[in-house]
Amino acid sequence: MPKAVRLHEYGGLEVLKTEDVPQPVAAAGQVLVRVKAAGINPGEASIRKGVFKDTWPSSFPSGQGSDFAGVIEAVGEGVSSTQPGAEVIGFTHDRASQAEFVVVPQEQVTPKPANVPWEVAGALFVAGTTAYAAVNAVDVKQGDIVAVSGASGGVGTIAVQLARLRGARVLGIASPERSEWLAAHGAEPVPYGDGLRERLEAAGPIDAFIDTYGQGYVQLAVELGVAPQRINTIIDFGAVKQYGVKSEGNAVAGRAEVLAELAALIADGKLEVPVARVYPLSQVQEAYRELEDRHTLGKIVLMPEEA
Structure with a gap:
């Protein structure tokens, strides 16, 4: 079974677990992506702690994460914008990117330029x-x-x-x-x-x-x-x-076309996304511990062990 970050309650770093989950399946209009890299963000730490539970409540068990980059594993019925094997950058609104696989609507991915590294692409969206x-x-x-x-x-x-x-x-x-x-x-x-x-x-x-x-x-x-x-x-x-x-x-700007514009700037050497450190998915607690110290230069990224 594939692995994903899961939370079963609000709390500190100790509530972050990497668990076996059912294999996601792409429905009509969706794509299944094998995740190569997933960025982490301060807002996710606040949600985990329950800071925003009145505005953005969690339903447990909950996944985590919005940013990802990966390879299209399968496509659902009616998908014409991409195909299996394509390298993409994307995002999810379902708190689900910190995982080995993620399913999203086809309009939430955009092609990854070949010269943009996985860890940079996976950290780009938020x-x-x-x-x-x-x-x-x-x-x-x-x-x-x-x-x-x-x-x-x-x-x-x-x-x-x-x-x-x-x-x-x-x-x-x-x-x-x-x-x-x-x-x-x-x-x-x-x-x-x-x-x-x-x-x-x-x-x-x-x-x-x-x-x-x-x-x-x-x-x-x-x-x-x-x-x-x-x-x-x-x-x-x-x-x-x-x-x-x-x-x-x-x-305001969380759209695939903005993501594509930013990726093109990176590919052209006009924009750099510094990556402070990459952690395996199983070390999600350590990754957020470093993030929450608020002293890193740029981004921290999770990469599934098989990526």
């Missing part, structure tokens, strides 16, 4: 489409000064690069250890911590602010004079209500 939506939300334009908090995280690293591709001057707020990576990707590193406000003020009037970290960055952006319509947070929903800023993310 972080990539969230960053894409955030950059669009604050209307980044040529010559803008754009600040990005959490600039070395999964979403932040991509947002930095997408803003640079639009011709913006990007201030990347992160730990000093990430300065080299940020500078190499066209951003101006700005260390977080004491004196951050003064460092940002010295960099010039900020036109737009993308918050991927929370913990007061929206308030800081407002205090720096950034217009609320040019502030976007993907995490601080209390600040959205308080200050009237935007909160656009994966729900």
Whole structure:
């Protein structure tokens, strides 16, 4: 029997299990994908802990994960957009990607460019489409000064690069250890911590602010004079209500055509998705332990042992 990550209750890392599950079967309009790589995301940890159970409740036993890349194993009746053996990048809305197999509607996969590595492709959907939506939300334009908090995280690293591709001057707020990576990707590193406000003020009037970290960055952006319509947070929903800023993310841009656009940028060498570490599916607890420390550069990825 194939294996998949399963949760039987809300809780800490200890509730994450890798268990045998029935073999999924593609129904009409669906494709069955043998998963080669599946990214993990902070939102999944919050859902597991029950933080969002009133908004996005879980039914147990529950699977986990949205991102994946893999090979089409079988197609259901009426599928014409792909065929068995095709390499694809995709997403699921059923919390099911952290597994050896996943079934999704055919419109939720797009071809994987040959030169995009599996671990990069499997980590792309949530972080990539969230960053894409955030950059669009604050209307980044040529010559803008754009600040990005959490600039070395999964979403932040991509947002930095997408803003640079639009011709913006990007201030990347992160730990000093990430300065080299940020500078190499066209951003101006700005260390977080004491004196951050003064460092940002010295960099010039900020036109737009993308918050991927929370913990007061929206308030800081407002205090720096950034217009609320040019502030976007993907995490601080209390600040959205308080200050009237935007909160656009994966729900806005989570489409196969956006995924294809981002994959093409990677294939062309215009976008990098840094992968901090790859874990086997059986080490899902260890993978989330590292993720929840919030100190990684880029993404953490699960790969089924037989991938």
